[in-house]
Amino acid sequence: MGLSTLQPPTKINLKGIVIFLLSWSFFVLIPIAGLLLWSFLTMENFRPVWDLSLQAYREVFASGRWEVTARTLGIASLVTLLEIVLALPFALWLSKGTKNMGLKITVLAALTIPFFLSLSARTIVWRALLGLHGPVNYALMATGVIDGPLDWLLFSQFSVILGLIGPYFPTMVFPLYLSINLIDDEMLAASTDLGATPGFTFWHVILPLAFPGLGAGIIFTFVPMIGDSVVPTLLGGGHVILLSASVESLLRILNYSVAAALSVVMLSIMVGVILVVSLVSTKIITSKSSALPEVTP
């Protein structure tokens, strides 16, 4: 038996990940750490002036950019929540509710295709649809629901939120679908056989097993939304200012230090969020999945 000479397969080869982490540090982590440095410095003609100060942080709070950060986090959380409500039942239906593979593929394709199109192009058409003289207002007035056009349909928080739902729906569905799809049908059948109600099965079998998918979905959706400048710019009409517009305005005048300070503030908040999400989901996975029988084909 030559088996003893083989390396035990569960022992992991760390070489790949170490190389990766080293390059990742060089190309990504150090530049990001640099932000912390830039936030304390000023820059003249792309040469840093070595004069440490907290001025940039004072600016963040004085010019109201702080409120922008809070508003951005608020809107992004709300839309992420809406996406969960929309996507979780849908992902469930898509992975377990239909056996029609053709339909599944069509739906998955329909969720992928919009990514190829530029977000500005997809967003700018909402302006025509929701405008004072647009078809939505027209239909509402023609049916007698309202007497005059609704001005809050466009250039308001409403339009920004509406505009965000579409583009960020697929990013929530995909990871959820992937993780739910991996749940063995037999396990669900077993749960039913043992007399569990659908609700019970959902809470105690599906949700814990779908947790990595949900965690990934939240990050996929929430994080890019924070940095989205297209939707709020085109549909907010200058009334709903979110973070990226504020940062872009700073970079336009080469005010790197305040932009860096703003990012450091944002980063601290986000790192907290991500740590909590990954810690909680890791905990739930380990506790729940170890309680369940391992599924092997």
Added chain:
Amino acid sequence: MSNLPTKVYTATWSEHPVWKNLGLSLGIVALLLIYIPIFWLVLMSFTGDPLSGFPGNFTTKWYFSLGEHRNWLQPLFVSLAIASGVSLVSMVCATIVGRTVSRLRRKAMAVTVLAVTLLPLAIPGVIIGTALFLYFRVLLGFKMGVWSLCIGHFVWAFPFALLAVLVVALRFDPRLLDSAADLGAGPFERFWTIEFPLLKDGVIAGGLFAFLLSFNEIARSIYLKGRTETLPVYIWQQAASHSSHVVLIYSLNVLILIASTLLVGFAFRLLFGKNTQ
């Protein structure tokens, strides 16, 4: 799309009408929110005065004008090339990192790896672009070019690819590999015949995500492009002119819509079609 064999069983939990109806109707609402603007976009691409906001005065002149002024072609190819490269590298790296992370004994280490990988996602794209620019250009003195563009896109796309792989890898049972080893399979054979087929869906999803994220990336590209011009950058620069670029907004996107529908339809059929039977 799971490769697990599906048994026929009765009284499936999932056949419960609540899920079917609720899930389906919520999905339809969301899909409408995605496709109403796209439908309108198509309609507008055939409209004489698309900026008036109403369809009418139908014409194909915008498409002809697209064929006449082909400045958008070069940037399109650059975008496709970069997106393919970034997608490929992301898939490889995500597989390497994903399968290792999911098997690390010490959870704290796994979380650390995950945290540093996801870190750049927590910063708005323009800032990442600026941070990389200041680092490479101002601090290290390199000139921006395709390479910096690729790094910027990779930093953006890789975490997504990794998450997609992890979603699958976390459910992978490493004991399968032990059994395979018992049967005398070498390390590569074990990976290729047992592990990879199970990770495949995640890897493909990750690669697709990476491709799409890179293809439409603009915030980082602005700072890292050097002399290279990607399609989103090109369109963005055109938008600054004091004249209309409706052709680029409407007609070009409709062409991309058609091309991507064909491409995605073809790719999905190829990848998942064999499971239909």
Added chain:
Amino acid sequence: MKTNETCKKLYSRRTVLKTGVAALAATAIAPCFPAKAFASKETVRIMGVSTCAIQDWSSFEKDTGLKMEFKGINSDPGLYVQEVVANEAGEDYDLFIFDGGIEDRLGASGHFSKIDTSALKMWNEVSDDVKSSPLLQGADGTQYGAPIVFNADSFGYNTDLVKDAEPLSWGTVFENEAFLGKVAIEDTWLTTLPNAALYLIGKGKKITDPANMTPEEVKMVVDFLIERKKAGQFRAFWHSYEESVDLLGNGEVAIEQCWEPVTKQLQREGKNIRYASAREGYSKWMIGAYVPSQAKGERLARAYKTIDWFLGGRYGALMAVQQGYATANPLASLKFASENGMSKEEIKAIEFNIQKVKEKMALPMYWQNSSPKHIKVIESEWQRFKQA
């Protein structure tokens, strides 16, 4: 994009179709060949704002014998400075074309060369008040730029709704109780703050230079704007050409601070839109050509040859007809138009443009300034306005 009359005449439907098909065929093979394989002619490389670009450079190539490689750039001064200073774009490009004002900074730092006016054949035909614009000269009066395109901006309005007699006050935009929620403004401090300042000066407030305000003056202007925003004056802030056209075009707003081509396009579509003569003055801008200090020898010669073409009649006529913008030498444009058989309407448009520019330039105005002294305060105050 611009389907003007000339274009329609030049291309019958069939040729358009043919070009389209040929284009798609070329698309398929284009990436196989490096672009340089085709560049048998000498190439002039320009990095310039897209505003000054024309769609088809073949007339340029025929006139000068040079091949044009035009790289468009967003009219964002920060990015431009980054390209020129940090990315040393001067090594790659023979000529920069950008919104004037930047030369105060980049000229002084040695990134632009002084223009050798004797090397330009057309220079003497350009009128002095255009050449001597502070947007072309450094703070010390050094000539760094040559004029390419310029205009004096005001606002457009729907004549069906706004019936006041011209010239109109900037109050039509900023303080108009009859049109609350029916006004759009541009989302930038660069134009909006000085325009509001012009209005406040008209009301008797003391502001020395709208384009270079002191922190106190900026604060006063922003306080006024916040008050108007809270009153519900502004329906939207726009960022791009398309947005400004759709806002005014489909009746979302009745009055809009905008670029002149926006109103021209809407007029072509048959809408009753007019570009206002502003009582208190205009926001005047100029796009200039600047020679990077790295351009020497043959590169320099190409740059000058190119500038000469921009100062000539063909470019001027094109800009006047399509955009309604002024160029360095309007008389040359007129001469070119009549010698080259442009239509009567087009010649009329050029004449009208000459007259219009003359009238506008006679009024008080300020030069748009992309790098005012207190730029950080101005940007920060602008954010305060946006968040209010």
